[in-house]
Amino acid sequence: MCGIVGYVGAQEANGRPLEVAMGGLARLEYRGYDSAGVALVTADRSRLVTAKKAGKLVNLSEALAAQPLPLATASIGHTRWATHGAPNDLNAHPHLSADGSIAVIHNGIVENFAVLRAELASRGVTLVSETDTEVVAHLLAETYAQTPDLAEALRLVARRLHGTFTLLAVHVDSPSLVVGARHDSPLVVGLGEGENFLGSDVAAFIAHTREAMELGQDQVVSITPDEVRVMDFDGNQVEPRRFTVDWDAAAAEKGGFASFMDKEIHDQPQAVADTLLGRTDAAGHLVLDDLRVDEAVLRQVDKIIVVACGTAAYAGQVAKYAIEHWCRIPVEVELAHEFRYRDPVVDSRTLVVAVSQSGETMDTLMAVRHAREQGAKVLAIVNTHGSTIPRESDAVLYTHAGPEVAVASTKAFLAQITAAYLLGLYLAQLRGTKFTDEVTTILDELRAVPEKIQKVLDGAETIRETARAMASTTSVLFLGRHVGYPVAMEGALKLKELAYIHAEGFAAGELKHGPIALIEEGQPVFVVVPSPRGRDSLHSKVISSIQEIRARGAHTLVIAEEGDDAVLPFADEVFFVPQTPVLLAPLVSVVPLQIFACELATAKGLDVDQPRNLAKSVTVE
Numbered sequence: 348m349c350g351i352v353g354y355v356g357a358q359e360a361n362g363r364p365l366e367v368a369m370g371g372l373a374r375l376e377y378r379g380y381d382s383a384g385v386a387l388v389t390a391d392r393s394r395l396v397t398a399k400k401a402g403k404l405v406n407l408s409e410a411l412a413a414q415p416l417p418l419a420t421a422s423i424g425h426t427r428w429a430t431h432g433a434p435n436d437l438n439a440h441p442h443l444s445a446d447g448s449i450a451v452i453h454n455g456i457v458e459n460f461a462v463l464r465a466e467l468a469s470r471g472v473t474l475v476s477e478t479d480t481e482v483v484a485h486l487l488a489e490t491y492a493q494t495p496d497l498a499e500a501l502r503l504v505a506r507r508l509h510g511t512f513t514l515l516a517v518h519v520d521s522p523s524l525v526v527g528a529r530h531d532s533p534l535v536v537g538l539g540e541g542e543n544f545l546g547s548d549v550a551a552f553i554a555h556t557r558e559a560m561e562l563g564q565d566q567v568v569s570i571t572p573d574e575v576r577v578m579d580f581d582g583n584q585v586e587p588r589r590f591t592v593d594w595d596a597a598a599a600e601k602g603g604f605a606s607f608m609d610k611e612i613h614d615q616p617q618a619v620a621d622t623l624l625g626r627t628d629a630a631g632h633l634v635l636d637d638l639r640v641d642e643a644v645l646r647q648v649d650k651i652i653v654v655a656c657g658t659a660a661y662a663g664q665v666a667k668y669a670i671e672h673w674c675r676i677p678v679e680v681e682l683a684h685e686f687r688y689r690d691p692v693v694d695s696r697t698l699v700v701a702v703s704q705s706g707e708t709m710d711t712l713m714a715v716r717h718a719r720e721q722g723a724k725v726l727a728i729v730n731t732h733g734s735t736i737p738r739e740s741d742a743v744l745y746t747h748a749g750p751e752v753a754v755a756s757t758k759a760f761l762a763q764i765t766a767a768y769l770l771g772l773y774l775a776q777l778r779g780t781k782f783t784d785e786v787t788t789i790l791d792e793l794r795a796v797p798e799k800i801q802k803v804l805d806g807a808e809t810i811r812e813t814a815r816a817m818a819s820t821t822s823v824l825f826l827g828r829h830v831g832y833p834v835a836m837e838g839a840l841k842l843k844e845l846a847y848i849h850a851e852g853f854a855a856g857e858l859k860h861g862p863i864a865l866i867e868e869g870q871p872v873f874v875v876v877p878s879p880r881g882r883d884s885l886h887s888k889v890i891s892s893i894q895e896i897r898a899r900g901a902h903t904l905v906i907a908e909e910g911d912d913a914v915l916p917f918a919d920e921v922f923f924v925p926q927t928p929v930l931l932a933p934l935v936s937v938v939p940l941q942i943f944a945c946e947l948a949t950a951k952g953l954d955v956d957q958p959r960n961l962a963k964s965v966t967v968e
C-alpha cells in the first residue's frame with residue numbers, strides 16, 4: 348500500500364529527478380491511487396517544492412503540465428492508499444515541516460501518531476493535514492535543528508515511532524541527498540551510475556537499473572549520486588545484500604494490450620513455463636532456490652500449513668490437493684490474518700508455506716513471524732525479489748511471473764500454483780513418497796500446460812462474447828468440486844474485484860446444504876466440471892448438481908474438458924478447455940473465468956487495472 352520512489356542524481360539540467368519520480372509512480376500506482384505527489388530539491392539549496400493532487404496519477408501529471416516545477420537534483424514521489432484522513436489534496440503526500448525545509452513521504456501507519464500530535468501541539472506546532480505522516484515531518488525538523496544530519500535525525504525519529512513505516516525525506520539544504528527508514532514496510536535501493544534510487548519495490552526503478560540492494564528491518568539508508576550508506580536503528584553501519592533484478596523493464600509495459608490485466612492474462616503461459624524453468628539438477632532432481640533449512644528437517648515434517656491471503660490463499664487451496672496426494676502429509680490452508688490469532692498448533696515439525704506475490708503482505712508477514720516464533724520452519728513462495736517475506740523465511744521458491752502490475756492477481760496465481768506443485772514434488776522426492784520417474788512424469792505434464800493455456804487464450808472469443816452480453820448482470824454464482832472448488836472461488840473473486848458484481852464461489856456438494864436457495868429463474872451459474880477421467884465419479888456428481896440448479900431455472904455456464912460431451916445436454920453455454928491431469932487442471936480451467944471477469948468489467952467501462960478501493964500490496968494489517 349502506498350508507492351514510494353526516491354531519486355538523487357548529479358545533474359538538475361535534464362529534468363531527470365521529476366521524470367524518474369513520475370515514471371516510478373506510474374509503475375507503483377498499483378499500490379494505491381487515492382492521490383499522488385512529488386517533492387523536488389533544487390541544486391542551489393534555495394528551493395524545496397511540492398506538487399500533489401487527489402485521485403490518480405494522471406491528475407498530478409496534468410497539474411504539473413499546467414504549472415511546471417523547477418529543475419532539481421533530488422526527488423521523492425508518493426502514490427497513496429489512504430489510511431488517516433480523506434483522500435484529498437491536503438492529505439496527499441509529501442508533507443512538509445512547518446518551515447517548509449523538509450518533505451516527508453510515508454507508507455504504513457504511525458500508530459502512536461495521536462500522542463505525537465498532542466506533543467507537537469503542546470509545543471505550538473500546528474498540523475495542517477489529518478495524516479499520521481505529517482507528525483514525522485515536524486518531528487524530523489525539530490530533531491534536525493539539534494542534530495543537523497538528515498540520516499541521523501531520521502534514525503532518532505524512527506526510534507520514536509510505533510507501527511509500520513517506510514519513510515523518505517529530503518531537506519532543502521541537501522540537494523544531493525535522499526534518506527529513508529524502514530520498519531515492517533518495504534524499501535529497496537536501485538544502484539545507478541552517478542545516480543541512485545529508492546523504491547517500495549524494484550518496479551520503481553527497473554526502467555533505469557537492475558542492480559539493487561535489499562534493506563533489512565529497522566534500517567536507515569542515505570543515497571547520494573555516488574554513495575549508498577545504511578545503518579541500523581542503533582546507529583551501526585550495515586552492509587546490505589546486493590542482487591540483480593531478473594525482470595525485464597519491458598515486462599512492466601502494456602505491450603500493445605488495452606490493459607495490464609489483459610496483458611498479464613496473456614503472459615500466463617510464459618509465467619508457468621518460467622516458473623518451471625531450471626528446477627532440476629544434472630541428475631534430474633528438483634532443487635529449490637534458497638534452502639536455508641536442513642533436508643533432514645523437511646523429512647521430519649508432519650504437517651504443512653499454507654498461510655496466504657486472497658488469490659494467493661486460493662493457490663494454496665489448489666496446492667493442498669496435490670501435496671496431500673503426492674506426499675501424504677496433511678496440509679491446512681489458513682488465511683494469514685486468521686492464523687496467528689487462533690493459537691495454531693505449530694511446532695518444529697510443521698512446515699509453514701507463505702504464498703505471496705508481493706512478498707510484503709503484512710498479514711502474511713506477521714503469520715510468518717508467528718510461525719517462526721513457535722519453532723516452525725517457513726518456506727516462502729514469492730514473486731518479488733528483494734521483498735521482506737523471503738528474507739524472513741527459512742527457504743524460498745520464487746515464482747517467475749515477472750512484474751504483476753494490474754491490482755487483481757492473475758499470472759501470479761498460476762505461477763504460485765506451479766511453484767506449490769514443485770514444492771509438493773520436491774517433498775515427495777525427498778521423503779520417497781514418489782519415485783523419481785513418477786516425479787519426472789508429472790513434471791513433463793506440467794511442462795505441457797503452458798501450451799494448453801495458450802490454446803484457451805487463442806479460443807477466448809466465445810467467453811468474451813458471453814461476458815459482453817452479460818454486462819448488466821448483478822449476480823453470478825460459481826460452483827466447483829475438488830480442485831475446481833478453489834477455482835470457483837477465484838472466479839468469483841475476480842468478478843467481484845474487477846466488475847463490482849456480487850459473486851460467490853461454492854463447493855458444488857454444498858449446494859444442497861443451503862446455497863441452492865439462491866437459484867431462481869435466469870440466475871447465471873458457472874460450473875467448473877472435473878475431468879470425466881478423474882476418480883470417484885466426481886464428474887457425474889457435478890453433472891447432477893448442474894441438473895439440480897437447471898431444474899430451478901439457473902442459466903448454466905459450464906467449463907468442461909474437451910471431449911466431455913456429457914455436459915452438453917445440461918449446459919446453456921459450454922467453454923471447453925484442453926484435457927489436463929486432474930490435479931493440474933486449475934492452471935487451465937481458471938483462465939476462462941479470468942477472461943470473463945476482465946471482459947465484463949471492460950464492457951461496463953471500468954478500470955480493470957485499478958479497481959476501486961483496492962491496493963496491490965497490502966502492507967497494513
Ligand code: F6R
Binds near residue numbers: 705707708844963
Ligand atoms: C486478488 C488479489 C489479492 C492478493 C492478496 C495477497 O486479485 O490480488 O487477493 O492475492 O492481497 O497478495 P500477495 O500475493 O501480494 O500476498
